[in-house]
Amino acid sequence: MRQNPSSLVVVANRLPIDDSVAPDGACEWRRSPGGLVSALHPLLRHTPATWVGWAGGTGPAPRLPAIDGVRMHCVALTAEDLRDHYEGFANATLWPLYHDAVEQPEYHRRWWEAYQRVNQRFAEAAAAVAEPGGLVWVQDYHLQLVPRLLRALRPDLRIGFFLHVPFPPPELFMQLPRRAELLRGMLGADLIGFQRAQAAHNFAQLVVKVLDLPATDRRIGVDDRVVRVGAYPVSIDTAEMAALAGRPDVTARARRLRHDLGDPQQVILSVDRMDYTKGIEQRLKAYSELLAGGDVKVRDTVLVQVAVPSRERVGQYQILRDRVEREVGRINGEFGRVGEPAIHYLTQPFDRAELAALYRVADVMAVTPLRDGMNLVAKEYVAARVDDTGALLLSEFAGAAAELEQAYLVNPHDLEGLKQMLLTALRASPDDVGDRMRAMRAHLHRHDIRAWARSYLSALDQTGSLVTRLGSTG
Numbered sequence: 291m292r293q294n295p296s297s298l299v300v301v302a303n304r305l306p307i308d309d310s311v312a313p314d315g316a317c318e319w320r321r322s323p324g325g326l327v328s329a330l331h332p333l334l335r336h337t338p339a340t341w342v343g344w345a346g347g348t349g350p351a352p353r354l355p356a357i358d359g360v361r362m363h364c365v366a367l368t369a370e371d372l373r374d375h376y377e378g379f380a381n382a383t384l385w386p387l388y389h390d391a392v393e394q395p396e397y398h399r400r401w402w403e404a405y406q407r408v409n410q411r412f413a414e415a416a417a418a419v420a421e422p423g424g425l426v427w428v429q430d431y432h433l434q435l436v437p438r439l440l441r442a443l444r445p446d447l448r449i450g451f452f453l454h455v456p457f458p459p460p461e462l463f464m465q466l467p468r469r470a471e472l473l474r475g476m477l478g479a480d481l482i483g484f485q486r487a488q489a490a491h492n493f494a495q496l497v498v499k500v501l502d503l504p505a506t507d508r509r510i511g512v513d514d515r516v517v518r519v520g521a522y523p524v525s526i527d528t529a530e531m532a533a534l535a536g537r538p539d540v541t542a543r544a545r546r547l548r549h550d551l552g553d554p555q556q557v558i559l560s561v562d563r564m565d566y567t568k569g570i571e572q573r574l575k576a577y578s579e580l581l582a583g584g585d586v587k588v589r590d591t592v593l594v595q596v597a598v599p600s601r602e603r604v605g606q607y608q609i610l611r612d613r614v615e616r617e618v619g620r621i622n623g624e625f626g627r628v629g630e631p632a633i634h635y636l637t638q639p640f641d642r643a644e645l646a647a648l649y650r651v652a653d654v655m656a657v658t659p660l661r662d663g664m665n666l667v668a669k670e671y672v673a674a675r676v677d678d679t680g681a682l683l684l685s686e687f688a689g690a691a692a693e694l695e696q697a698y699l700v701n702p703h704d705l706e707g708l709k710q711m712l713l714t715a716l717r718a719s720p721d722d723v724g725d726r727m728r729a730m731r732a733h734l735h736r737h738d739i740r741a742w743a744r745s746y747l748s749a750l751d752q753t754g755s756l757v758t759r760l761g762s763t764g
């Protein structure tokens with residue numbers, strides 16, 4: 291059955307829902323964790339749009355109902371596509387390379403073939419559901435070839451591309467055996483958006499160097515077209531998170547959590563996907579050294595580390611999980627007592643209300659990635675602190691640091707610096723904490739997910755009709 295075409299099509303590797311197994315063994319659908327879904331899902335709610343993506347399994351594409359008015363168009367991946375495209379080229383070549391090569395990127399010709407094949411499939415799916423002259427918004431590093439492939443199939447469309455992760459400096463990107471094809475793929479778009487101005491600058495430099503095209507950080511000439519480039523830092527639904535965090539049941543849940551944690555004087559919280567870019571090991575080391583040195587005591591201070599498993603079949607992720615779990619075990623064994631662990635370690639996915647309660651219970655939120663495109667957890671924490679309390683310890687290498695300048699900023703590679711800044715955040719005066727939090731909350735109030743979408747889509751959609759419609763939803 292052919293569905294009606296859509297005026298707005300979002301193309302992302304992942305659909306906003308994942309299949310998972312319910313306690314009774316039945317298959318159920320739940321929102322997938324990850325920044326991209328957190329950003330786009332609330333935005334599109336009640337907008338007549340289609341989301342083209344993968345549902346997280348292999349085999350034939352399931353037929354999915356619309357969610358909050360957004361149609362789901364599932365792209366199937368075979369077991370080979372999953373291994374070579376998603377786990378291979380996307381997450382073992384591009385992901386580490388784009389995050390400062392904190393793990394060694396791997397290059398395999400078979401992975402590149404799968405990347406091309408899967409990008410072609412996504413481009414065809416988008417071409418099939420977009421209305422004439424419609425707008426297609428392609429997301430992230432899994433789909434960098436889609437803009438060009440889609441333009442070849444549907445020259446009538448306006449095509450946007452947004453990269454949620456960092457775009458690396460030329461000396462790293464130049465390692466890629468198929469660097470020219472990746473750049474050309476992105477240049478199929480009318481507007482290429484990055485999280486930070488530095489990324490747009492890196493991209494323009496590479497276009498000149500590799501493709502010999504005329505380029506500035508804002509405009510690139512390709513054949514007879516001009517491709518625009520810019521920084522559009524992604525955000526969250528600030529009002530939704532604040533409303534959730536202020537709900538009486540969430541406030542009560544936060545109180546209960548604190549009680550269950552042993553009513554400590556201070557709770558430190560970290561919420562991450564289990565990813566080597568998130569700096570989990572460095573943070574655990576800093577915490578463990580503070581315990582060993584007597585600077586923090588288990589009875590007074592607890593660390594809650596949420597680390598939801600991610601990309602579990604990729605070798606580097608398996609190694610990381612083993613190492614983190616061994617270290618948590620060691621720290622608890624060494625410093626915990628019966629009924630008083632030093633670290634409360636949780637790997638479950640939580641619903642939004644539970645996350646909001648965790649944010650409300652955290653006196654210090656430690657967000658210390660080694661490199662991160664944005665980091666929406668940091669923004670969620672700020673949005674949830676409706677009473678202007680709470681200290682955000684934030685890595686300089688998270689995109690969010692460019693906006694949340696009043697956070698306690700830290701270089702997570704500097705172990706002594708990390709320990710000192712964690713202590714500073716724990717010992718800060720309520721006035722200092724309050725002043726910083728108020729400033730960050732005011733920033734997020736103005737720069738929420740709708741402001742992000744408005745600025746990006748108004749640059750892409752010159753008729754402005756779509757932006758007007760998005761502005762009236764929510």
Ligand code: ADP
Nearest residue numbers: 323324325326328563598638639640665666667
């Ligand atoms: P990334 O995109 O690398 O995963 P972000 O910090 O930008 O990192 O986004 C992570 C998103 O996933 C946030 O919206 C966060 O609330 C969500 N998330 C993280 N851990 C969990 C969890 N255990 N359960 C549910 N959602 C989670």
Ligand code: F6P
Nearest residue numbers: 304323324325326327430454455
């Ligand atoms: O932000 C980068 C990203 O790959 C997003 O596309 C996604 O939201 C998140 O990380 C989770 O990753 P995955 O889709 O591989 O589970």
